[in-house]
Amino acid sequence: MTDKGLFIDRVTITLDGREIVSLSRRVAPGVVLTVMGPSGVGKSTLLAYIGGFLDPAFTASGRAFVDGVEVTALKPEDRHMGILFQDALLFPHMSVGGNLLFALPAGSGDRQERLRRMRQALAGVGLAGLEDRDPATLSGGQKARVALARVLAAAPRALLLDEPFSKLDAALREQMRELVFSKARETGLPVLLVTHDEADAEAAGGDIVKLGE
């Protein structure tokens, strides 16, 4: 039981000898750990390190485990970290459905089954029937929902959220928070949230770590 969830084991990130992040934490399945700090303190580097795309300018040590597997020893594509950024970043050269099909793991059934799961994923974020749309024609809130559905479709081991709500307007932001955190609880995913917005941390409900103080 202690192995379940995300375990950040003495992760330290430095830039030119200056320490930016130093953290040891456990995040249980379905629980959110919020990392807060003003912009520019490098809180996103923690996500980058766990996700496997830390800029070579930084030096990092320490390990991260998910369900007992040391993900920091794996290639980025083998870590299965679901990432959400500020922008939805839907692939502009694919339809909405194409974005989701691209995310579905390769071994998940025949063509019909994959299409069924894609539609189900879209319906799960309240966007049933939009699979043939060009992502460019969606509203901001719809794009954010598709991005969430896409991340979940890939069956990730954990969610890494990099200020995912900051570009949405106030009403939409609340809805998205609700949706993201409830999905994480449903699927039992540990979540690492990086934000500078107190309200995000409050809605997340879990522990809060403050950087840069």
Place this chain on the structure above:
Amino acid sequence: MLTRLGPLLAIGVLTVPVAFGLAGTLLPAFGFLPVLGGMRFSLAPLTALFAEPAIFSSALMSLVAGLATALVSLVVVMLFTAAWSGTRAFARVQHLVSPLLSVPHAAAAFALAFLIAPSGLIARVISPELTGWQRPPDLLIVHDPLGLSMMVGLIVKEIPFLLLVTLAALPQVKPARTRALIASMGYGRVAGFIFGLWPSIYPQIRLPVFAVIAFATSVVDVAVILGPTTPAPLAVRLVGWMNDPDLSLRYLASAGALLQLFVTAVAIGLWILFERLAARLRDRCALAGWRLRADAPVRWSALLLMLLSGGAIFAGLATLALWSVAGLWQYPDVLPSSFGLRNWMRVLPHLAGPLGTTLLVGLASTLAAAIIAILCLAREDEMGHAPGRWAMALLYLPLVVPQVAFLFGLQLLFILSGVQATLTALVLAHLVFVLPYAYLSLKDPWRAFDRRYDQLAAGLGKGAWRRFLFVRLPMLTRPILAVVAIGFAVSVGLYLPTVLIGAGRLTTITSEAVALGAGGNRRVIGIYAFLQMMLPAVGFAVATIVPALIFRRLRDMQV
């Protein structure tokens, strides 16, 4: 990792042919050419060179042509950018001039020749009403002894090139802000630009300017078409010696190549001296606080010169096209009295070979260049930083060393290793010149790509190859196809590498066109030059239309 190969291949392609080529050129200049029995150090080739008639006039002609071309085209581009950047007129002229970049030098030279020759279009338009000419007058306008039409031919072709590199450098200096600031101090538009913005733009376009000098001091195709003949510029005479069946002339040619290298080096040296003087003059005016606000004449002249240089090529190209379908066309009629495809039908059977070689070599060298450029850029992503300044200098190496000086040695090496006049050798020779352009035109769009897409796809469990094939490649379809079109245009326009490495057995449309130029059959020249101009144009059209069709239903993938 595969990407490690990128920089290695690039460095290899950029340096090995130049280094070995230079060695192969220089050793015979001092008597070393073992295949012909030259085993001992000797100054005889150089002595023989200096005994050639009018060799110094040829060298001087090359030197002057190089410096004049660089100076005039740079000044026009600088003044035009100073006077008009940020206006709608600027954007329009930019769109007008950009396509000219892809017109091969030889085609532009033919275009100019067909325009300004005594029997050219301009003379026809004003005759006989203004001139009274009923027959083409016996004037040496093309091939004039001072090389003026050759320089004009080079200038009209280098202006689009320098304008484009200037435009690429412009956004980095935040022109709108600085312009407003300087204007608020009461400086004239042109003076303010030259005092405030040009000093940060020029260092970024310095290597391209050197490339212009190197090209213009050693140009062959434009010189053959427009340049003086008694004596011809140095590089033209060199190529004559290199292709002479009398092999002992190889020593002379090598000595000549050495002189060519020296001439180009002197030209660049003089240019650097000129840079210092000009900077000092600029600083003196700036520190004196000269506002120079009455610059309207300068502004309008800059626009006029720009339009004139672009218009000349367009009008000339139209004339070429007209000649290719002309039946009887008597002097001084402005238009042919009949049109027909007879010329085309007659030439068509001879076109297949050169056209096939042009396409094959162009596509193969461009594909190789695009792959190497992509590998290099992918490697830069892994390293987390762009390569240093030395890499940029390396990129310009084949463009700043006179082509003729190292291609001749390369030709010797290829002969020795038995690969001369093979397609592989020709593709390799073209690759040397295509790669710099491929890398330079891909690097900005590649770096502008939002890498979070890549990170996100990795989070979705996609490996490096899948991320490249399914995310990055499709999202960069447009710039990559544009790079292919640019590379292809460069390859189509290459004359000297084709002539020397193809050795007359592999010919392209460009090498054929220049060879036919001597014959003077305007209808046939018209066809070849027209094709020369159309091939790059078709490349760009494909690069525009294909992505528009593939992504027609996806809005963010449109331009």
